[in-house]
Amino acid sequence: MTTATQNPNTEAKQRVFDLMLTFVKSQCLYVSTRLGIFNLLDDQGQQSVAALAQQTKTDPERLYFILRALAHVDVLEEKPNRVFAPTETSQLLVTNKSPSAGHLAMHLIEPAQWDAWKVLPEALEKGVVPFELANNQGVYPYCYENEWSKETFIKAMSFLTGSQVEGLLEAYDFGQYDTVMDVGGGQGGLIASIVQRYGCKGILFDLPDVASTAKQYIKSQGVEPARIEIKTGDVFEAVPKGADAIVMKHFISAWSDDDAMKILANCKAALPEEGRLILLQSFVPDIDEPKTEADGIMPGIFAVQINVATPGGGWRTKGQFQALFEQSGFQLKRVIKTNNSLSGMEFSLA
Numbered sequence: 001m002t003t004a005t006q007n008p009n010t011e012a013k014q015r016v017f018d019l020m021l022t023f024v025k026s027q028c029l030y031v032s033t034r035l036g037i038f039n040l041l042d043d044q045g046q047q048s049v050a051a052l053a054q055q056t057k058t059d060p061e062r063l064y065f066i067l068r069a070l071a072h073v074d075v076l077e078e079k080p081n082r083v084f085a086p087t088e089t090s091q092l093l094v095t096n097k098s099p100s101a102g103h104l105a106m107h108l109i110e111p112a113q114w115d116a117w118k119v120l121p122e123a124l125e126k127g128v129v130p131f132e133l134a135n136n137q138g139v140y141p142y143c144y145e146n147e148w149s150k151e152t153f154i155k156a157m158s159f160l161t162g163s164q165v166e167g168l169l170e171a172y173d174f175g176q177y178d179t180v181m182d183v184g185g186g187q188g189g190l191i192a193s194i195v196q197r198y199g200c201k202g203i204l205f206d207l208p209d210v211a212s213t214a215k216q217y218i219k220s221q222g223v224e225p226a227r228i229e230i231k232t233g234d235v236f237e238a239v240p241k242g243a244d245a246i247v248m249k250h251f252i253s254a255w256s257d258d259d260a261m262k263i264l265a266n267c268k269a270a271l272p273e274e275g276r277l278i279l280l281q282s283f284v285p286d287i288d289e290p291k292t293e294a295d296g297i298m299p300g301i302f303a304v305q306i307n308v309a310t311p312g313g314g315w316r317t318k319g320q321f322q323a324l325f326e327q328s329g330f331q332l333k334r335v336i337k338t339n340n341s342l343s344g345m346e347f348s349l350a
């Protein structure tokens with residue numbers, strides 16, 4: 001009998017080569033997005049590598065290797081004479097129009113994030129947060145103290161919200177509430193969409209660093225800023241009262257179970273008896289569930305990134321979240337399934 005090690009099949013070999021070189025694809029994507037290559041192609045149409053190198057003040061020979069690789073994975077189209085043309089994929093990475101997948105790519109692959117992966121073996125041995133070991137501070141303070149990182153992070157989050165919110169609004173009736181508060185709501189894209197669609201009142205709660213620019217963003221989404229009260233503070237200190245429903249999207253996943261329980265206790269104290277807490281998340285699939293969501297996101301892979309960058313358990317399974325919330329005095333009412341990787345769980349006070 002031959003074993004897989006003696007005679008590995010072609011598919012398995014290909015998978016291993018692809019996995020070991022996937023970081024190259026990430027880096028090519030990062031550097032091209034950061035240099036604005038996709039913006040130039042979008043604004044000016046196809047161009048030679050020499051023209052692109054001149055405009056980005058880079059070495060044309062090295063840039064050619066990178067752009068050719070991107071053409072090999074269908075991000076760009078390579079034409080004769082080292083000319084590159086934009087594609088449907090490169091269009092998604094344009095960063096000079098509105099929040100896009102390009103901002104998310106730059107946030108996830110920026111050097112401070114990359115540094116966290118470099119110290120992963122040491123962080124695993126010590127049981128510490130890799131990002132904090134590498135950068136001597138947490139990911140939020142890091143982002144908020146560095147202008148480029150802050151802007152990129154904020155736009156990355158706005159992009160994710162923008163691409164997932166429609167499916168959520170279809171799947172869940174926020175009209176049953178008088179006032180909805182988004183805790184850790186970033187620029188307010190989600191709460192603006194909820195208020196717009198369902199006519200309820202909104203509260204946005206986040207750190208002062210982020211909330212200071214939220215008013216402008218909410219306005220840019222076509223929502224009268226007066227319809228959303230912006231409150232700032234630290235969720236570990238207290239959560240403001242005034243809402244009959246709290247939503248938390250991709251927020252609690254950044255925290256450890258102990259931290260999450262402190263946050264949930266503060267949410268509980270802020271809600272009326274009949275109040276609801278709606279957890280909005282991508283959930284890591286259970287062993288027998290599909291691993292890839294309809295929008296192509298693999299929560300089990302993304303969860304590692306969150307876990308390397310933050311103190312949290314990363315994205316958890318629905319069962320893990322349920323146990324965490326039940327320990328904190330909440331009771332699961334229903335699971336909300338949307339048409340994308342953002343799902344939800346509605347909890348009442350137990």
Ligand SMILES: C[S@@+](CC[C@H](N)C(=O)[O-])C[C@H]1O[C@@H](n2cnc3c(N)ncnc32)[C@H](O)[C@@H]1O
Nearest residue numbers: 157161184185186206207210233234235249250
């Ligand atoms: C991963 S982002 C998610 C943002 C938004 N909910 C979304 O899905 O786009 C986490 C948010 O939590 C906020 N945050 C982090 N620590 C916080 C704290 N201690 N108190 C309040 N908000 C905090 C951050 O500023 C950021 O906007």
